[in-house]
Amino acid sequence: MAETLLSLSKVRAGYGNAMMLHDVALELPEHGSLALLGRNGVGKSTLLLTIMGYCNMRAGDVKWRGKDISRLPPHRRAREGIGWVAQEREIFPSLSVEENLTTTARPGSWDLDAIFKMFPRLKERRRNMGNQLSGGEQQMLAIARALMTNPSLLLLDEPLEGLAPVIVEELIHAIKQMLDSRQLAIVLVEQHTEIALELTEDALVLERGAVAYRGKSAQLREDRATLERLVGLRVATTA
Numbered sequence: 014m015a016e017t018l019l020s021l022s023k024v025r026a027g028y029g030n031a032m033m034l035h036d037v038a039l040e041l042p043e044h045g046s047l048a049l050l051g052r053n054g055v056g057k058s059t060l061l062l063t064i065m066g067y068c069n070m071r072a073g074d075v076k077w078r079g080k081d082i083s084r085l086p087p088h089r090r091a092r093e094g095i096g097w098v099a100q101e102r103e104i105f106p107s108l109s110v111e112e113n114l115t116t117t118a119r120p121g122s123w124d125l126d127a128i129f130k131m132f133p134r135l136k137e138r139r140r141n142m143g144n145q146l147s148g149g150e151q152q153m154l155a156i157a158r159a160l161m162t163n164p165s166l167l168l169l170d171e172p173l174e175g176l177a178p179v180i181v182e183e184l185i186h187a188i189k190q191m192l193d194s195r196q197l198a199i200v201l202v203e204q205h206t207e208i209a210l211e212l213t214e215d216a217l218v219l220e221r222g223a224v225a226y227r228g229k230s231a232q233l234r235e236d237r238a239t240l241e242r243l244v245g246l247r248v249a250t251t252a
């Protein structure tokens with residue numbers, strides 16, 4: 014059995030006094046992969062923000078390699094090895110692609126060479142400014158920048174949202190490569206349910222801020238009734 018990398022138990026968290034997550038538990042092994050699914054507004058992004066330390070957590074704990082990190086501020090969690098790509102894909106607009114990648118980089122096997130091999134488009138655009146990139150290129154850059162910090166866990170919030178099919182294919186390929194490298198674990202929030210379940214080992218579905226399903230991704234894929242009930246009909250579409 015792989016060591017547990019991240020575990021949450023009985024987490025109650027939200028914004029100010031408004032609690033959006035209730036009694037949430039999850040466990041992720043080193044190099045594991047988890048699809049985090051559910052309809053709009055159920056708390057997926059909030060859960061990632063809670064793991065990063067941006068939310069107000071009222072109960073429960075977040076453990077990293079067995080150590081309670083519930084009270085660590087976000088930058089300390091990042092330094093521990095948790096990388097996060099926000100749904101808004103924040104990049105530095107007035108820095109070049111290469112500068113975006115190197116400003117927050119930390120030593121490890123993901124360096125410029127490895128990144129440019131994975132995203133040839135970014136190599137072609139290395140001298141372009143962040144604000145000169147297409148939506149797809151910005152998403153690649155946001156993911157690449159997080160990888161350059163050499164995290165042990167990467168939290169991806171709807172990385173495929175609103176992108177052209179050809180870019181979606183490239184990103185799927187990149188995510189597969191990351192997982193195959195066995196160097197990091199991934200939590201993948203996605204509306205493209207089929208893709209998320211294909212990429213990951215485990216799945217967790219939220220409903221109104223609580224865990225409504227947890228199990229193997231392969232199993233959930235076959236369970237159309239549960240998928241339709243908890244995720245909706247978008248499950249019928251594959252990119």
Ligand SMILES: Nc1ncnc2c1ncn2[C@@H]1O[C@H](COP(=O)(O)OP(=O)(O)O)[C@@H](O)[C@H]1O
Pocket residue numbers: 028031033051052053054055056057058059060
């Ligand atoms: N910054 C915020 N302040 C207050 N409430 C928020 C904030 N962000 C999200 N929410 C609320 O938290 C709930 C969960 O939202 P979110 O985690 O973004 O859902 P999802 O990512 O699953 O679509 C929603 O009711 C949403 O309106």
Ligand SMILES: [Mg+2]
Pocket residue numbers: 057058059100170
């Ligand atoms: Mg969200």
